[in-house]
Amino acid sequence: MSWYPDDKEWLTKRKAQWKEVKKSLKEMGFYSPQDIKLIKEYFLYGPDKEPLRTVDNDGDIQRKISYMGMVAIWLYPSFDKESIIRELHNFRSTVQYQDGSIMQYDTGANRVLELCDNDFEAHKSAMDGNETSFFQGKEQLLAELLLPHSVEEESWYKSCVKHEDLERLSEECSEEFALAINRLTLFFDKYMAAPNPNYIYRYRLSYCISALKYIKHSEFKSKLMKRNLVSLFTYLDKFTDCPDKYPKCVVETAQEFTRLFNEADLPDSVHALLAPYIKAAKEGAD
Structure with missing residues (x-):
């Protein structure tokens, strides 16, 4: 007790x-x-x-x-x-x-x-x-x-797989990924000076990466999503280059995202989908 x-x-x-x-x-x-x-x-x-x-x-x-x-x-x-x-x-x-x-x-x-x-x-x-x-x-x-640790645990994922509805699966995963990315960029951006170390989206990174695996679209529809992806990869580069300059909790979150992203077995289509945003982030830093 x-x-x-x-x-x-x-x-x-x-x-x-x-x-x-x-x-x-x-x-x-x-x-x-x-x-x-x-x-x-x-x-x-x-x-x-x-x-x-x-x-x-x-x-x-x-x-x-x-x-x-x-x-x-x-x-x-x-x-x-x-x-x-x-x-x-x-x-x-x-x-x-x-x-x-x-x-x-x-x-x-x-x-x-x-x-x-x-x-x-x-x-x-x-x-x-x-x-x-x-x-x-x-x-x-x-x-x-x-x-849930991954989208594979969600009932809608199981339903999509059962009915072989890959289009709906892609849409659902795109929405889940977009939500997580939007929250992460908010965490990195809005509270850079004094971040909330308890912000729950710090602990949803594996879920975020799992959703990415099933996105089949050739581009993201939301302009906010596109802006946030560029911001995300910009922050990842910043924290990697100068980790001592930033709060520990945001650096650790960025490092964990990078680790999971690099270790995930993502389809070539996903890497092609993200490539323009990674490129834009690097060009913006130059």
Whole structure:
């Protein structure tokens, strides 16, 4: 058990932390006052006092609130992955893959992305003087356990493959890749001086690269996408040439993207698709 409510010092710190958590819960806008009351008991005293679930007469688990997987990871007192996975399984709302990732039956994963997408400013980090982030520093764990690591895990991917709908597959992957690239360039550009080290798209790079594999179009349709691709490759070159000049978290993100990109078995058509943007980035730097 990771809760220590009998430890006065631990409980005092946890109560102080709750003030920040409560504010974040209200900002989300989809937990009722009764939900927040239950979550508070879970947050301070653990599942022994408030398990956030009931068991009916047939032995079936009934969750008391929605998006349990997100709460169980985000508000767990430690970062111990195995302990959190055991807690998630207590809700019987998840399936665990061999790599340790969790696929939820509810929409907790989508909510995580929605919160990060809709309000970048509210997704706080230590740059604003806070010791924690919107998700209490659990963004990487949320990404690892709740979000698919690749498009191959998505239901729409499996549907496209089943029906041999390669055109739809290409469109879906183009949209997913565009979204990830747009968020990454925002991360590199908007917060270059004081980046958010907890920004969740730092942990979606393998997903981004996997989407790239299935794009069949001869060019990208979106002008924003084209501009952001040039910006992305420009930043990659900058960080490679002078890593000591830039914040550690953006350099590490760029290095990981480059590694995954170079190691991926991408079709020649994809390299041809990206070549003009890589060239434009290098020419712009000259």
